[in-house]
Amino acid sequence: MTQQPFTGFPPQPQYGFPDQRSRDSGMATAALIFSLFGLIGLVSVIPGIVMGHVAFAKARRGEAGGKGMALAAFVIGYLIIILYAIAIPVALNIAAKHGAFR
Known part of the structure; x- marks a missing residue:
């Protein structure tokens, strides 16, 4: 019976979660910011929306990560534009009723 040479210890099991951020998601992060x-x-909403769409397209093609973050970036951007589109005319109407434009 021959003895096998010692080749080292077996690999240790990895605990925790696998690295989910292995792919680059920098553009999605910047778009959200x-x-x-x-x-x-x-x-700053316009670059956020544009970068969000670009990052989302890259994530769908598998070139980058951060698909959810990119989606959130352009959805939030569109919601903020809608918020401004409602708030500005309302504020101008209130100001006009109080005589700000006489």
């Missing part, structure tokens, strides 16, 4: 900054000013 730009869309959320749209609450402060309307200008």
Whole structure:
């Protein structure tokens, strides 16, 4: 009976969750940040929506991660534009009723 040479210890089992962020999701993250900054000013919503659509398309093709974050970015961006489209005329109407434009 021959003895097998020692080749080291067997690999240890990995605990926890696998790395879900292995693919790059930087554009989706930036799109979400730009869309959320749209609450402060309307200008940053447009790049947030555009980058959200681009990141979502890349995630669908498998080129990048962050599909959910990209979806959230452009949905939030569109909701903020709708919010501004409602709030600005309402604010102008209230101001006109109180004589701000005399």
